Amino acid sequence: MNLATLSASYLRARPLNTALSVLLLALGVATIVLLLLVVGQAEERMQRDARGIDLVVGAKGSPMQLMLAGIYHLDAPTGNIPLSSVAALAKNRMVKQAIPLALGDSWKSYRIVGAGKAYVDLYGAELREGRFHQKPMEAVLGAEVAARTGIGPGATFKGAHGLGSEPGDEHEGAYTVVGVLAKTGSVIDRLVLTPIESVWQVHEEHQGPQDDADRKALEEAREVTVVLVQYASPLAAATLLRQINSQSELQAASPAYETARLFSIVGVGIDALRGFAAVLILAAGLSVFIALYTALEERRYELAVMRTLGASPGKLFGLLIGEAFVLSLLGVILGLVLGHGLAAALGAWLESQQQYPVTGLEWRPEELWVAGIALGVGVIAALVPAWRAYRTDVSRTLAQG
């Protein structure tokens, strides 16, 4: 027998009270852990996807939409811009690299992106199978697309107009898969890559039979959707964005700024959830306090008897603190397990929805703080009951009964 087994034995004898306190604490801890995992992983993921991209340039509209469509392939694009603007951007001295992308079609709700080798290199993606696309209507699949659809080099498919989960009209021309990329853990895993020319070709077919003049007109009207820009030097950050936005037909968005803005908007909801979790933890502390405090009346003989058996007042103080500690520890452990379990369940669901995946099998250093604070709240809640136990007047208590 020791203080821990003595505390545990008392808690076991009151399963309902114990379960309530443990559960409240566990729910609070689980909520915070889930938030930490989801928000942390989303931030990391968004940073990884935007690495190496200083500006997104596209048609006028919402800069956030431009970023969401151009980098994360989450939203519809703001529109198209003339192909000539890519050349103009690439010539600008402040631009190190300009990567054009053509968007608009999808296959089984995976986006078909017209992009060159530079885009693949941006994410450091390597080929796992086959080769890169060289001719129009050849396609390279991201790792997740290949894994989910189960097709590989040699297979063909037809793209559909539009980007949503509900496909629009199917296009006539069929793509041929020529390669599959290795997994990178970035957005490129969920894309179908093809030369930009494929996108033009697919859309020009809509125009019907043409003569040479028509064809020339079409070629002059060729467009891209976004251009991903890398600065030549940090100095460019100050001027390039303003310079582009002052032109009438182009818009530039800074991913760093737009991401921060996005998180400041979503942050309100996150803060609300965090506050809710804090309330749960405080309620758990209160429940520990009430459980221990109200039991004192019933336990005063038990505590007095322990004094007659030689327990010092400090021992009784320690006993109640020990009980609170055991309760809190159980709550924290259950909360951590629950939080990670929920994150894993959420991750499995998101994956089936082709969304950003979340994993529960990851440990964040902030969780240590959460555990420490939750334990602290439990122990602080026991201070007053423990002090009353410390002050037990043995003689008077025993004389009463």
Added chain:
Amino acid sequence: MIAVRSLAHRYGAAEALRLSEWKVAQGERWLVLGRSGSGKTTLLHVIAGLIRPTEGEVEVAGENLCRLEGARLDRWRATSVGIVLQALHLVKHLSVRDNLRLAQYLAKAPQDDKRIDDTLGALGVGAKSSRRPSELSQGEQQRVAIARAVVNRPKLVLADEPTANLDDAAAATVVELLTEQAGRQGATLVVATHDARVKGKFRERLEL
């Protein structure tokens, strides 16, 4: 064993106990008699070191209790005194065996299962060691309470109204067990009671 001189204790203005002199030798068995409110319980608590008397000198088992402080007093009580209370106050959430183990743990004595089994066996409740107190009869709980008081082999065993609420046969058994257990380890026994049935069993008596 016990030496009390010019003892007085007051709760506020009300005098609860006055005793000019009382001496008890090692191994003696004493009965402290008096109607309720005469200070029997107060006297037991004083010699158990649970309360400090307002006036007087108290020496028990070689220690001057007025000079022992805090943790040392608790430690002395744990090893030197075994107490049986009228309401038995066994710890409800612990098994019979753990109630005795608790006494060993709190006295910082080695946790000795053999000693626990021997003590329970000697009091005829060896078979109940894994039961909760609530599963025991009143008589069995009484035996467990006595076992808990003597498990650490104290030099002094105190019992406060141990026979109250018991029928004649049970009362006789309790007195017998107390004297037998005290005798077995050469402990001094002091029983406080107003129960007339007990009187005949003790030679030494203190009337309050």
